[in-house]
Amino acid sequence: MNAAVYLGKEQLPVRNVPEPVLNAGEVLLEIDACCVCGTDLRTYRHGDKKIIPPRILGHEFCGRVVETSAPGAKVKVGDRVVMYVVVFHGKDRYTEMGRGNLSHHRTTMSYHHDGAFAPLMKVPAAAVEQGTLFPVTSEISSEHMSLAEPLGCCMNAHTRLGIGLQDTVAVLGAGPIGMMHAVLARLQGAQQVFVLDVNEARLEKARGFDIDAAIAVRPDRGHHEELRSLTDGEGPSVVIVANSAAPAQNDALEIVAKAGRVNFFAGLPKSAPEVPLNVNHIHYKEIEVSGSYSEKKSDFQAAYALLHSGRFPADKMITHTLPLDRIEEAFPLMESGEALKVCILPRS
Template sequence: MKAAVYHGKEDIRISDVDTPTIGDGEILIKVHACAVCGTDMRTYNHGHKSIEPGRVLGHEFCGEIVENASNNPLAIGERVVMYIVMPCGECRYCQKGIDNMCMNRTTLSYHHDGAFAEYVAIPEKAVANNHLYKVPDAIHSDAAALCEPLGCVLNAHGRLQVTSDDQVVVLGSGPIGVMHALVAKVHGAKNVMLLDPSKERLDIAERFGFDHYIQVSSDKAHHDAVMKATDGFGADVVIVACSVAAAQSDALELAGKQGRVEFFGGLPKDKPMTTLDGNLIHYKELMITGSFSEKRIDFERAQDLIMTEKIPALDIITHSLDIDNLTDAFGMMTSGESLKVCIHPNGVI
């Protein structure tokens, strides 16, 4: 079968490899769609300390069961999505119900071969713990593949607790930023503002009908625009949906008093430091949070929002490509000419 195999920084090869042979308790899935994640691009551009050479990448996927060597009642031919985090269930964090923080977790595409391939084998532990979820016939496989990243977004919103009184700024209009803005709308936010330096990206995101689209500028005219849009109060919630240190600093200035600020995107590993104005945090009484990955409850909530079409997942996907064009997808997403790109290892649907 064809698969995207990681060999190191800037070295992902589309190779012919053996189709996985599943063992007892495992399930084999024919991959219909696997979306490109920011982590995939960072792994390609910079490498990844947790991913060994030879690993097949890809973790935002939907596919069809073709073999089942387990007692799980899922049937051959059913389409499924997967909660990819496999926690130990025993450590301090698992006992507290925050399985995304498990000290011994393993994850598809990091510790097990992923879904940028014609077929992917689902480990026995994931099958036994019911990590596979059926997809309704009416939902496109591309849309279903976005359950994983949407679950990560919902993990952040679990602490932000957006309400109908809130005015929300999202810094970054890529696919994750758009998802954050859509979730804020689902939660009833009265004013959602999407900010980005790229006018092209903002133009793409106009299809979602947010309240304000504001271009970030070096002269900080976007600060005035946010203040005008919030009647001079600033935002109740500011979400940094990009891996830019300057955006983290900017967020504190855009937030209003007692604002909640979420640092969703991690910074580059070689430049992890940021400078924050401590007085803004102090005098505005700001609350700053971060988020990482997702819990099972977040993934299940994401499923519900996509399967009931409360989140228009298919509209987030702007391009579909064959697996041979995977690195082209990285370039498209980096340049801002696309939102989400889906890879179809068995041919474009």
């Protein structure tokens, strides 16, 4: 079969590899669709020390069960499924707390196990036993259901933030993750939702969503004044940092209202993870600052349910589809802002 195999920085050739062979307890999926994640782009451009080449990437997928060697599996041949892609290999304090995304005993599809940029993908026995496969029970397309994984990561942040009817929300970053955050904030009843970015192409796409304003980030900090003018001079009560530009973290602390909440959803590059912060904003404005990383199984289940409900505008999120042999075209589309989500169709 043909698969997109990561060999190192800017090396993702589509090459012929053997089809997966099942061991006891495993499940074989035929992949319908797999979206390209921002982490796939980052790995392609800069590498990732957690990924040992050669590795088939792809962890945002939907597929069909075509074979199983797991008699006790909760899915059967013919089922269309999505997957919570974290696999546990033991328990620790974090799994006991229900925060398995922080566990020391976790591996992940596409990082430690071959992923879904291929027509076929093998699900490890431990993942099958842990009930990580969820049947798709509605008529929603496989492309749209492949958004469950990134949407679950956003759910993790929103669980921590507790956005409600009294909130005004600013999302720093109008990429696909930023727009997922904006949609979730609106669905949770936020009074106002704003999206900010430096890229006009992304802002133009953002204006097609149910938000109150798409605001350009300017060097003269005019976006600060624009936000204040739209929020009775106070600033937003919640700010979500959904981009990896270091200045955005200070921006968030400056623009958030007193007694506000800030979530650092996006990490910084591992080569430059430190940034000077004016922590007096946290002190004098009594800001609550949180981080969020990956997703808990409960977050994935919430995303799965939301997609099934039809309330999430998945059609606006996926702007491009490509066959597997054109996967490298996805990266400049994402970097330029021309695309939000790019979905790869491995069998086309």
